[in-house]
Amino acid sequence: MNTLSSLDEMIAALRCLPGVGPKSAQRMAYHLLQRDKPGALRLARALGHAVESIHHCAKCNNFSEEEICALCRSPKRDASLLCVVEMPADLLMMEQAQCYRGMYFVLMGRLSPLDGIGPRELHLERLVRRAQENTCEVILATNFTVEGDATAHYITILLCAQGIKVSRIARGLPVGGELEHVDSGTLAQAVLERREVTG
Amino acid sequence: MNTLSSLDEMIAALRCLPGVGPKSAQRMAYHLLQRDKPGALRLARALGHAVESIHHCAKCNNFSEEEICALCRSPKRDASLLCVVEMPADLLMMEQAQCYRGMYFVLMGRLSPLDGIGPRELHLERLVRRAQENTCEVILATNFTVEGDATAHYITILLCAQGIKVSRIARGLPVGGELEHVDSGTLAQAVLERREVTG
Ligand SMILES: [Zn+2]
Ligand SMILES: [Zn+2]
Numbered sequence: 001m002n003t004l005s006s007l008d009e010m011i012a013a014l015r016c017l018p019g020v021g022p023k024s025a026q027r028m029a030y031h032l033l034q035r036d037k038p039g040a041l042r043l044a045r046a047l048g049h050a051v052e053s054i055h056h057c058a059k060c061n062n063f064s065e066e067e068i069c070a071l072c073r074s075p076k077r078d079a080s081l082l083c084v085v086e087m088p089a090d091l092l093m094m095e096q097a098q099c100y101r102g103m104y105f106v107l108m109g110r111l112s113p114l115d116g117i118g119p120r121e122l123h124l125e126r127l128v129r130r131a132q133e134n135t136c137e138v139i140l141a142t143n144f145t146v147e148g149d150a151t152a153h154y155i156t157i158l159l160c161a162q163g164i165k166v167s168r169i170a171r172g173l174p175v176g177g178e179l180e181h182v183d184s185g186t187l188a189q190a191v192l193e194r195r196e197v198t199g
Numbered sequence: 200m201n202t203l204s205s206l207d208e209m210i211a212a213l214r215c216l217p218g219v220g221p222k223s224a225q226r227m228a229y230h231l232l233q234r235d236k237p238g239a240l241r242l243a244r245a246l247g248h249a250v251e252s253i254h255h256c257a258k259c260n261n262f263s264e265e266e267i268c269a270l271c272r273s274p275k276r277d278a279s280l281l282c283v284v285e286m287p288a289d290l291l292m293m294e295q296a297q298c299y300r301g302m303y304f305v306l307m308g309r310l311s312p313l314d315g316i317g318p319r320e321l322h323l324e325r326l327v328r329r330a331q332e333n334t335c336e337v338i339l340a341t342n343f344t345v346e347g348d349a350t351a352h353y354i355t356i357l358l359c360a361q362g363i364k365v366s367r368i369a370r371g372l373p374v375g376g377e378l379e380h381v382d383s384g385t386l387a388q389a390v391l392e393r394r395e396v397t398g
Contacts, residue, residue: 006249007262013245016238017216018230024218026288029249031217033262034307037250039215044246046212047231047239050205054232063206063232089225108233 007033059130061123062088062106071104078102080136084127084155086110086143090179094141099188102139105130110142111151122151124158131164139194140168143178167194206232258329260322261287261305270303277301279335283326283354285309285342293340301338304329309341310350318353327357336364343370 007029014025032040057064059072071077081102085091091104105127109117119125131138138159142148152168159166170193179187206228213224231239256263258271270276280301284290290303304326308316318324330337337358341347351367358365371389 006245006252006264010245010249010253013238013242014216016231016235016242017213017227019223019226027218028216030262030287032215032246033249033253036215039212040246040250043212043215044243044250046205046209047243047246050209050228050232051236051239051243053205063229065205088229 056108060091060104060106061108061126062091062104076101079134081139082131082135082137083139083141084152085141085179086148086151087180090141090143093179093182093184093187094191097184097187097191099184099191100139103135107142107151110145110147111154112147119154119158124155127155128158128162131159132162135164137165137167139191140166141179141191145176145178169194255307259303259305260307260325261290261303275300278333280338281330281334281336282338282340283351284340285347285350289340289342299338302334306341306350309344309346310353311346318357321350323354323357326354327361330358330363331361334363336366339365339367 010033011022011025011029014020014028015022017025020028053065054063055065055067056062057066057069057072059068062069062071078101081100082105083094083100083102084105084107085094086107086109088106088108091106094100094104107122107124107127109122111117111119111122138155140152140155142152142155156166156168170190209232210221210224210228213219213227214221216224219227252264253262254264254266255261256265256268256271258267261268261270277300280299281304282293282299282301283304283306284293285306285308287305287307290305293299293303306321306323306326308321310316310318310321337354339351339354341351355365355367370385370392372385
C-alpha cells in the first residue's frame with residue numbers, strides 16, 4: 001500500500017477543527033484535493049496569517065490585530081459603561097442591536113468547573129482591574145444559561161466588593177437562550193431593562 | 200467596530216470545507232485562535248504541502264505523491280484483475296478486508312447527472328484504456344446505491360463492448376447478519392442471487 005504521508009498528515013491536521021472526526025476529516029481532504037485546491041491554499045494562507053497577526057486587545061480582550069482595538073480606541077464610545085460578554089460573537093450581536101455605546105470586556109468563555117475553567121482561566125482579575133479604571137457601571141451580558149448565570153453571579157460578587165456598580169441585562173431572553181441566537185429587538189429590550197444587582 | 204480583516208478572511212476561508220457554514224466557520228476560527236494555534240499552523244502547513252505534492256496516480260487514479268503509486272508498482276499484485284471503486288476510502292476498505300490482491304481503478308466519484316457528473320467528468324475513457332492494457336477481468340465494486348449501480352451498469356456496457364470480462368461484487372446479507380434484522384430489499388436480492396451449494 002501507498003502510505004501517502006502528506007494526505008494522512010492533511011487528514012490528521014484537519015482534526016484540530018472542533019466537531020471534525022476521522023470520517024469528516026477524510027471527506028474534507030478528498031473534497032479539497034479533488035475539487036478545491038485553490039480553496040485549500042487560501043485556507044492555508046488565512047490560517048497562517050491569522051495565527052501570526054491576531055492577538056487579544058489589551059483593554060477589551062477581544063481578538064484584535066492591534067495592541068488596542070479600534071472599538072477601545074474610539075472617542076465616540078462611552079467610557080463609563082463596561083459591558084461583559086462571553087464571546088466575540090456576542091459583542092458583534094450587541095453592536096448589531098445598536099442599543100449600546102459603551103465599552104466591552106470579552107471573557108472568551110464562561111465559568112465551567114466541569115471543563116476546568118475557573119476564575120483564573122477566565123483572567124477575571126484583569127476584568128476587575130479594567131473595571132476599576134474609570135467605569136461607572138458594569139453591565140453583565142453573559143448568556144442566560146446555567147454557566148452564564150453562574151459567571152455573572154461570580155463577577156457580581158468580585159466587583160461589588162470593589163464598590164463597583166453592576167447590572168445584569170434583563171431576562172428578556174428566553175431561559176436557556178444564547179445571545180448569538182436572539183433577534184436584535186429582544187436583545188435591545190433586554191439591555192434597556194437591565195437591573196442593578198448586588199452581591 | 201474593529202473589522203479584523205484577517206479573522207474575517209480566516210472565517211471565510213474555512214467555508215471551503217464541505218459541510219461548514221458561517222456559524223461553524225466562526226466557531227472553528229475562535230477555537231483555533233483561542234485554544235489551538237499550533238493546530239492551526241500545522242493545518243496550514245499540511246494543506247499547502249498536500250496541495251503541492253498530491254496528484255493522481257497515472258494508472259489507478261488514486262491520490263498519490265508519485266507518478267505511479269506504490270500499489271500500482273508492486274510486483275506482488277495480480278495485474279490481470281482490475282477492481283473499480285468510487286473513492287480512495289473504498290480502496291482502503293478493500294485492502295483492509297484482505298480479500299483481493301489485484302489492481303484498482305479509483306473513479307473519484309460516481310455518475311450523478313443531477314450534480315453534473317457524467318461519463319466525461321469521471322474520465323471513464325481512461326478506465327477503458329487502463330482495462331485494455333492486460334486485464335482479464337474487471338471487478339466492479341461501486342456502492343450498491345442508485346448512483347453506484349447506475350455507474351456499474353454504464354461501465355459494464357462500455358467494457359463489454361471492448362470484449363472485456365466484467366463482474367460485480369455480490370450483494371446479500373452481511374456476515375453474521377440475521378434475516379430478522381436485514382431490510383427486505385437486501386433479503387430479496389440475497390434470495391435472487393442465491394448460489395447452488397453441494398454437500
Ligand atoms: Zn479592545
Ligand atoms: Zn496507482
